[in-house]
Amino acid sequence: MPVLLNVQRALLAFRNWCRMITRSPANVQTNTIATRDEPALGWQTQLAQAIRDPRELCRRVGLEPSWLAGAERGHALFEVRVPEAYLQRIRPGDPQDPLLRQVLPRHVEDDTVAGFITDPLDEATQTPRQGVIHKYHGRVLLIASPACAINCRYCFRRHFPYQENSPSRAQWRDSLAYLRRDDSIREAILSGGDPLAANDRQLSWLVEQLADIPHLRRLRIHTRLPVVIPDRVDDALLDWLARTRLQTVVVLHINHANEIDDAVITACARLKALGVTLLNQSVLLHDINDSVDDLEALSERLFNAGILPYYLHVLDPVSGAAHFNVSDDGARRLIDELRTRLPGFLMPRLVREIPGEASKTAL
Numbered sequence: 421m422p423v424l425l426n427v428q429r430a431l432l433a434f435r436n437w438c439r440m441i442t443r444s445p446a447n448v449q450t451n452t453i454a455t456r457d458e459p460a461l462g463w464q465t466q467l468a469q470a471i472r473d474p475r476e477l478c479r480r481v482g483l484e485p486s487w488l489a490g491a492e493r494g495h496a497l498f499e500v501r502v503p504e505a506y507l508q509r510i511r512p513g514d515p516q517d518p519l520l521r522q523v524l525p526r527h528v529e530d531d532t533v534a535g536f537i538t539d540p541l542d543e544a545t546q547t548p549r550q551g552v553i554h555k556y557h558g559r560v561l562l563i564a565s566p567a568c569a570i571n572c573r574y575c576f577r578r579h580f581p582y583q584e585n586s587p588s589r590a591q592w593r594d595s596l597a598y599l600r601r602d603d604s605i606r607e608a609i610l611s612g613g614d615p616l617a618a619n620d621r622q623l624s625w626l627v628e629q630l631a632d633i634p635h636l637r638r639l640r641i642h643t644r645l646p647v648v649i650p651d652r653v654d655d656a657l658l659d660w661l662a663r664t665r666l667q668t669v670v671v672l673h674i675n676h677a678n679e680i681d682d683a684v685i686t687a688c689a690r691l692k693a694l695g696v697t698l699l700n701q702s703v704l705l706h707d708i709n710d711s712v713d714d715l716e717a718l719s720e721r722l723f724n725a726g727i728l729p730y731y732l733h734v735l736d737p738v739s740g741a742a743h744f745n746v747s748d749d750g751a752r753r754l755i756d757e758l759r760t761r762l763p764g765f766l767m768p769r770l771v772r773e774i775p776g777e778a779s780k781t782a783l
């Protein structure tokens with residue numbers, strides 16, 4: 421018996437050592453004897469099984485039947501998508517839940533509101549290559565995946581022609597050539613959709629190609645996946661992230677403190693263990709996070725998870741999302757009061773994206 425135990429201990433020690441030298445972040449886990457919990461379902465399965473039916477969404481969150489017609493109407497404009505791991509953080513039976521409001525389609529999405537249009541950022545005219553958006557000096561945005569793990573009702577890309585912007589490998593080579601030719605580009609930003617909706621084989625290939633461009637210094641990944649399906653931060657992802665020479669920044673997208681549960685904190689810890697810088701951007705959303713208390717709680721909770729607030733965007737005026745809008749004056753008042761409550765490093769920068777400007781514009 422003791423011999424057997426020793427053998428088991430030796431095996432465990434060996435496995436832990438292997439993990440350490442492969443820079444797998446298993447060593448950031450608590451050091452119980454149990455092997456690291458593998459998720460019951462891989463992230464791709466969780467994504468495939470996400471709720472895509474407005475009726476099912478209403479049923480699962482315990483909404484009154486009166487919400488269904490609106491949910492179906494909005495769904496016809498921009499389909500419902502909510503993975504189980506996100507659904508778990510929604511309070512059942514509460515139509516005011518700040519997470520539910522981000523994903524539940526409503527009648528008002530069908531309203532036409534002056535100034536709210538389908539391509540508010542004019543991205544259709546800023547695409548030098550398919551899947552490449554080059555607006556700002558020194559950084560280029562690459563659409564690495566057309567898909568998202570969740571469909572956020574306020575999304576400025578709800579009308580974006582994703583299909584036309586899902587490049588093949590040959591198109592990628594063309595995009596990479598564009599980056600290689602311009603040595604003012606220091607940073608490649610993977611965006612989407614959600615870039616982490618692409619599989620790790622593709623991402624690993626792409627990041628290797630990027631790292632091969634001498635003037636590129638940084639890789640930035642704008643993603644909501646580690647928040648929506650925390651199991652996305654798995655060994656395969658950490659493997660290619662650990663290998664790249666590029667300094668890596670992950671910009672998460674979290675709008676409310678309730679989105680950060682223990683699984684999100686664990687996913688963030690794994691990324692941080694590789695030296696990844698974690699930032700967050702939020703969108704200021706009416707009746708979701710437009711109170712000083714909500715914004716304060718969000719910043720505190722972000723820091724708790726090792727993430728620094730980066731941007732607080734005012735809503736892009738996309739048609740179907742006008743009901744989420746907060747006025748500029750209201751936004752400034754919120755930020756001014758927030759500043760009296762938080763240390764400077766927990767203050768997000770309030771910005772707007774104006775087509776044609778050389779950077780985001782501070783409000």
Ligand SMILES: *Cc1c(COP(=O)(O)O)cnc(C)c1O
Binds near residue numbers: 554555556559561780
């Ligand atoms: C927002 C954005 C960036 C990044 O801007 P930062 O201010 O560096 O965060 C880069 N490219 C495009 C097209 C963008 O929309």
Ligand code: SF4
Binds near residue numbers: 571575577614644
């Ligand atoms: S994850 Fe981002 S890109 Fe995708 S729907 Fe939500 S806001 Fe839009």
